[in-house]
Amino acid sequence: MIKANDPALHSWIEIDASSDFPIQNLPFGIFSTPERDPRVGVAIGNYILDLCVLGRRDFFNLIDMDPNVFHRPCLNDFIALGRPVWRAVRNRVSELLRNDNEEISGDSDLIRECLVLQRDAEVHMPVKVGNYTDFYSSMEHARNVGSMFRDPENALLPNWKHIPIGYHGRASSIVPSGTPIYRPKGQTKAVDADAPVFGPSRMLDFELEVAFITGRETQLGQSISPNEADEYIFGLVLLNDWSARDIQTWEYVPLGPFLAKSFASSLSPWVVTLDALEPFKVKGPVQDPQPLPYLEFTGHHHYDINLEVLLQPEGAAENSICQTNYRHLYWNMNQQLAHQTSNGCNLQVGDLYASGTISGPDKGSYGSMLELTWRGTNPLQLTDGTSRGFIQDGDTVIMRAHGERNGIRIGFGEVRTQVLPAF
């Protein structure tokens, strides 16, 4: 059998070489059309393949599953069926889309029913997120923030190289790409002011992150090792973890970020499976000191995925303001998940675990305005002649991600969010 990742595969659907969604990708998501409820689909080229339609027509009847899981407003029920089922469905979709298969391509009525142009569809949250953790796993980011918020001489705190530091985030305010967000209001206090004031944040920032979604639960008390983690991870999305730096500075001691983060986080809508990302596994950085045994792993669990952030002022052109790579993370996601469960905390299907801001070693690779403009002191000059210390009302922030191997590009699509004035 031809593997779903084989670079030699081609689809009967015409797909541009620059597309994020060749037949080797096949990410899952939730979409709707004006006529039809949200349901499960797979992105392919400029199209979405409607798995709900295919399920009703028995195209998955060799797989041990109820195809009604595709007629849902989130992927959770499908994901809960487990990795063997995700794999079998992705392999079957690959087969159906191959240029030597006529099950769909030979039936023009069916093509019209099951293929929807992405531009005609609305995308939704791919999963109902029950638990959201945000890690802090980029050493360059932690160093930059530590320098600005605390002490440049001791930017990295003593625990950082021992613990994949993280905190719990707010699940309710996670929204899909395309949903505009409101500038948050909150308490801020100038260093030289006697008392705080309340009003719209003046230091609104993005955070470039990659997040993984769990597809298998654990029981309270149970821990998993980094080497077991792949069995629990369904796939990856891009995340813009919006932050209000002025609110954060005043509120974050001693219990960490709260309202500085909880007003919104924006997600890319297509979940790229671990299977599709297999060719992009690379060795991570040397971890010194050696992590404790519960964080040790074998094999490669970092991924070579290019990341880009663009800023588009209202009515003007996009400006690429950050290029970096997911491989820059110090702690990998297998270690993150092992750490999360090391105290017996239980995983659920649809949990979201974000990397923390991903910054590379040099200036153009920093994953937040805070770092790119060094807290606003060195504003970015944009192509329309304006400059930015932080994000302004009307600005759109776009994040994109893709890996490339053997001429095959596996992309994430984008997460695109416009900022509206405070409500």
Place this chain on the structure above:
Amino acid sequence: MIKANDPALHSWIEIDASSDFPIQNLPFGIFSTPERDPRVGVAIGNYILDLCVLGRRDFFNLIDMDPNVFHRPCLNDFIALGRPVWRAVRNRVSELLRNDNEEISGDSDLIRECLVLQRDAEVHMPVKVGNYTDFYSSMEHARNVGSMFRDPENALLPNWKHIPIGYHGRASSIVPSGTPIYRPKGQTKAVDADAPVFGPSRMLDFELEVAFITGRETQLGQSISPNEADEYIFGLVLLNDWSARDIQTWEYVPLGPFLAKSFASSLSPWVVTLDALEPFKVKGPVQDPQPLPYLEFTGHHHYDINLEVLLQPEGAAENSICQTNYRHLYWNMNQQLAHQTSNGCNLQVGDLYASGTISGPDKGSYGSMLELTWRGTNPLQLTDGTSRGFIQDGDTVIMRAHGERNGIRIGFGEVRTQVLPAF
């Protein structure tokens, strides 16, 4: 019409004067019996009234609702119907249980079907918690912890009296009373050690908290004022927010508590409605400096509710180790909820918002072992001759709460949890 809170009300069910559940209380919860699935019930004396049975028999047909919401494994669908419906149902239950009403009391078959002894039933999580926030609103607790973990001279951080400080907690590991928990494992580092070690926590602690559950959602960007908050709050429960102090000390900078808290939180199963607690409203402490306008409120939003913690070694008697009161909180729950939404963060039905550890001004009123034993340096002497710096394997921690006015006792029942050795 006689009000559901009227002290003159009596039920045809015999209820002991010391019961937490007189006819003036009527808290909602989820229970099951060996023969029947989890469903909605109301605690009354030693019994549970099965609303699912009553709904099927049209006892609520004058209320504009689908009685199938009572045949659910959580209260969320019922709560989502809104405050007018919660009130109408509670009033109707009050009417059915009154000693002058024969709709149930005159039908012995129906009594057998709809009244279940609490000791014959299993209680479950009352709600599916989508979002869990833990505040830090007791000044005495914040001062005690600040003294121990940071600096006794500056125990209260500069932001504390301006902000109802809080952080996001883990929703997946919240369990109902009666569910044993495992001692967590984790990284700890002794002050004089070169490197951290991994193993079972040696400073396992409880935290005595009261939590409220939201019953109405808001939209992203929307904020509510403290005076509006009552319309969004369904009711209150007791919460034991388990904590591992040694894990916390090493992990909590800079992003706050994470694995030190996420291994378990234990909840009392009966949600006491704000309506039942109306007689217990009292004036709170003077807030100085004056809070910013978005935190200002009129009326009384503190509650006079006695709180108690008991520690029971395996096979030995209960020891009362803490007596305090919910009124000791500095920030009230209306301010907490207003703060939560002040940045536009959206509320969902079934969210849980906990007070933070509630400590009173004197030693016997501290709401954690950390404070009661001053970080283990002054162990508690128990009646069985043993002593405790922190919680040991086999120990059961019990929390109880009740208010009393005009001879009527409105109680929360208890949250009871045994600690098992690390998994």
